[in-house]
Amino acid sequence: GAGVSQSPSNKVTEKGKDVELRCDPISGHTALYWYRQRLGQGLEFLIYFQGNSAPDKSGLPSDRFSAERTGESVSTLTIQRTQQEDSAVYLCASSLFRGQDTEAFFGQGTRLTVV
Amino acid sequence: AQSVTQLGSHVSVSEGALVLLRCNYSSSVPPYLFWYVQYPNQGLQLLLKYTTGATLVKGINGFEAEFKKSETSFHLTKPSAHMSDAAEYFCAVSSGSARQLTFGSGTQLTVLP
Numbered sequence: 001g002a003g004v005s006q007s008p009s010n011k012v013t014e015k016g017k018d019v020e021l022r023c024d025p026i027s028g029h030t031a032l033y034w035y036r037q038r039l040g041q042g043l044e045f046l047i048y049f050q051g052n053s054a055p056d057k058s059g060l061p062s063d064r065f066s067a068e069r070t071g072e073s074v075s076t077l078t079i080q081r082t083q084q085e086d087s088a089v090y091l092c093a094s095s096l097f098r099g100q101d102t103e104a105f106f107g108q109g110t111r112l113t114v115v
Numbered sequence: 116a117q118s119v120t121q122l123g124s125h126v127s128v129s130e131g132a133l134v135l136l137r138c139n140y141s142s143s144v145p146p147y148l149f150w151y152v153q154y155p156n157q158g159l160q161l162l163l164k165y166t167t168g169a170t171l172v173k174g175i176n177g178f179e180a181e182f183k184k185s186e187t188s189f190h191l192t193k194p195s196a197h198m199s200d201a202a203e204y205f206c207a208v209s210s211g212s213a214r215q216l217t218f219g220s221g222t223q224l225t226v227l228p
Contacts, residue, residue: 042220102147102214105161
């Protein structure tokens with residue numbers, strides 16, 4: 001596609017439910033990032049995929065959070081047993097990661113509200 | 116390890132005044148540096164980036180930034196603020212073989228009439 005696509009754009013869920021967020025990166029981009037942005041705050045790094053390397057999961061806030069990526073395509077971020085503090089915009093970005101071309105392109109985000 | 120510090124979470128300037136948003140980074144290897152802008156209710160878009168070569172880089176909307184290795188800084192400037200510049204600005208660094216992107220905490224720019 002022309003850009004990074006995230007779905008759904010908005011998600012309201014009840015506390016304790018599981019949610020799955022999807023990110024379609026730009027075709028050919030080997031690097032993929034997930035960030036969380038709470039209201040009025042900066043970007044909090046969650047996880048980073050780079051090609052076939054083991055992902056950097058150091059930013060995941062708890063074991064309720066997990067993410068997968070198949071090859072260099074779609075990634076899903078799963079939050080189990082959601083809590084109200086999980087409410088935030090979840091941003092996905094992808095990058096070509098070739099030489100100096102490391103610009104990250106961002107999706108519009110998924111706004112998650114846990115009620 | 117790499118990190119980014121943005122001094123000032125909120126900056127206010129008058130329309131037509133100089134905009135200066137500060138960014139300092141920490142990296143053990145030569146970094147790539149970026150400024151992203153986030154307009155209200157929109158995603159992040161790249162303003163400008165430094166990879167190698169000329170240390171003064173120009174971006175969109177009249178913004179520019181200068182890479183100063185000795186000061187480990189990459190401050191963002193614009194000579195004359197416009198109302199449409201009101202947004203949140205994020206500085207980011209990418210370094211090392213993994214080229215992971217690390218963001219600062221952001222600076223909210225308000226432009227006063």
